[in-house]
Amino acid sequence: MSPLPAPVIGPILILDDVAGGRMRLSALVLSEGAAPPPPVELETGAVALQALAAWDGVTVWRARFDRPADRPSSYRWNGTDHALQGDLTGDLRLAYVSCNGEEVGDLDREGSERNAMWARLCEAHRRRPLSLLLHGGDQVYADEATEGHELSHDWPARLPADPSAAALAGLRRHLRARFLARYAALYAAPEFAWLAARVPSLMQWDDHDICDGWGSLRRSRTYSPVGQTLFAVARESFLLFQQAAVDGDLPARFADPAGLHLGWAVHAPGLRLLAPDLRSERTRRQILGPGGWAMMEAEAARPAEGHSFLMSSVPLLGPRLSLLEALMVAIPRMQRYEDDLRDQWQSRAHRDEWRRMLRLVRDLARTDGHDITAVSGEIHLATRAVMDLGQGLVLNQLVASGISHRAPPRAWARVLGALAALGEDPLPENPIRVARLPGQRSRYIAERNYLLLEREGDAWQARWELEASGLTPPLAL
Numbered sequence: 020m021s022p023l024p025a026p027v028i029g030p031i032l033i034l035d036d037v038a039g040g041r042m043r044l045s046a047l048v049l050s051e052g053a054a055p056p057p058p059v060e061l062e063t064g065a066v067a068l069q070a071l072a073a074w075d076g077v078t079v080w081r082a083r084f085d086r087p088a089d090r091p092s093s094y095r096w097n098g099t100d101h102a103l104q105g106d107l108t109g110d111l112r113l114a115y116v117s118c119n120g121e122e123v124g125d126l127d128r129e130g131s132e133r134n135a136m137w138a139r140l141c142e143a144h145r146r147r148p149l150s151l152l153l154h155g156g157d158q159v160y161a162d163e164a165t166e167g168h169e170l171s172h173d174w175p176a177r178l179p180a181d182p183s184a185a186a187l188a189g190l191r192r193h194l195r196a197r198f199l200a201r202y203a204a205l206y207a208a209p210e211f212a213w214l215a216a217r218v219p220s221l222m223q224w225d226d227h228d229i230c231d232g233w234g235s236l237r238r239s240r241t242y243s244p245v246g247q248t249l250f251a252v253a254r255e256s257f258l259l260f261q262q263a264a265v266d267g268d269l270p271a272r273f274a275d276p277a278g279l280h281l282g283w284a285v286h287a288p289g290l291r292l293l294a295p296d297l298r299s300e301r302t303r304r305q306i307l308g309p310g311g312w313a314m315m316e317a318e319a320a321r322p323a324e325g326h327s328f329l330m331s332s333v334p335l336l337g338p339r340l341s342l343l344e345a346l347m348v349a350i351p352r353m354q355r356y357e358d359d360l361r362d363q364w365q366s367r368a369h370r371d372e373w374r375r376m377l378r379l380v381r382d383l384a385r386t387d388g389h390d391i392t393a394v395s396g397e398i399h400l401a402t403r404a405v406m407d408l409g410q411g412l413v414l415n416q417l418v419a420s421g422i423s424h425r426a427p428p429r430a431w432a433r434v435l436g437a438l439a440a441l442g443e444d445p446l447p448e449n450p451i452r453v454a455r456l457p458g459q460r461s462r463y464i465a466e467r468n469y470l471l472l473e474r475e476g477d478a479w480q481a482r483w484e485l486e487a488s489g490l491t492p493p494l495a496l
């Protein structure tokens with residue numbers, strides 16, 4: 020049986036970089052066997068696809084090419100012309116999505132229900148084309164990949180003490196097949212496929228692209244042979260399927276060509292997209308490592324005009340979760356949830372680092388003629404928060420999650436709403452408050468959702484598309 024739901028999947032467009040007035044793009048195609056798919060056709064000629072990897076009888080192909088970044092354009096593949104809204108110089112709109120899946124049984128969900136918000140985003144693109152599609156983490160829920168293999172089926176609860184090299188090679192094959200099958204299913208979904216061929220994507224990973232809580236698990240798990248094999252395959256899959264790249268040829272937007280961390284930045288006219296990697300260097304005691312911090316410091320020192328969007332896969336601003344965490348440490352049955360909270364910036368374990376990041380963002384926001392907004396997913400709710408930066412400045416935190424992950428019970432949204440009333444001020448002079456979406460009465464909206472970010476003139480605004488409540492009025496940024 021073929022591991023692919025269709026003989027050919029793609030193209031999925033990835034924005035490699037913006038440079039010299041051009042969009043540098045990659046088109047990703049998956050196909051059965053080794054016969055090359057047709058090339059990308061441009062008015063300047065054809066661009067052949069190169070094989071990046073062959074897993075399980077499937078070849079992963081990529082073509083790199085340029086399109087203008089100052090006007091609309093198009094490309095042709097396999098008999099279809101795809102228009103691109105490539106003008107990044109003037110009015111534009113971007114979409115932000117996160118959490119495209121669920122931990123259990125995602126591959127068995129009925130497609131039209133699962134992808135209802137993707138279908139709505141396709142409609143939004145038809146009405147007014149999107150220039151870019153930002154994916155803020157959990158593009159794939161790989162949690163079930165560890166099932167069905169003797170070394171990993173009890174991950175992370177129980178692990179073999181001393182697996183042989185041959186057994187680990189078997190695990191690698193197993194995991195590659197499972198990751199491939201999940202990405203193939205996601206990319207073959209008609210709604211996703213239609214949009215991803217027409218709007219270049221930028222992707223940042225979060226834990227489920229690896230496994231639940233990666234980086235916040237105990238060292239005995241993370242640094243075990245099974246844990247390291249899992250990370251290696253997840254990373255290889257992330258590069259292939261989410262970046263159309265392999266080690267050694269990362270696109271220029273990545274800060275570390277060696278990929279020890281996978282943070283990146285895109286600089287377009289009046290627009291910076293900044294995506295630190297909150298997973299590769301994470302441990303139970305740190306979120307970013309030396310590489311991630313070096314990238315953030317370098318970006319903070321760089322002159323930037325217009326608006327920066329800081330993609331923080333885990334929300335940078337939120338309610339006082341440290342109270343909940345203290346409670347959970349005290350109750351043995353709740354310790355699983357303690358690990359979940361440890362994964363947040365607000366965890367007591369990360370307090371100093373959280374302050375460091377907030378100070379850096381505050382200094383960025385105080386730069387003349389420059390604004391910054393944090394965008395995040397992760398919590399499967401829609402919400403927002405505001406940090407008062409003084410001097411009449413604020414940091415807006417927008418949270419949009421998930422596009423296909425269903426919302427948790429409303430009771431959980433109410434618990435968070437109650438915690439939010441307590442406030443949290445890691446920088447005492449810069450209070451944070453959790454705020455309501457425009458037109459909404461609760462602080463946390465338990466509906467599937469995505470976010471639209473729109474620039475008109477120099478002014479940016481955000482609107483959430485909520486599954487039941489519809490499009491919110493705009494929030495000025």
Ligand SMILES: [Fe+2]
Binds near residue numbers: 157397421
């Ligand atoms: Fe998620």
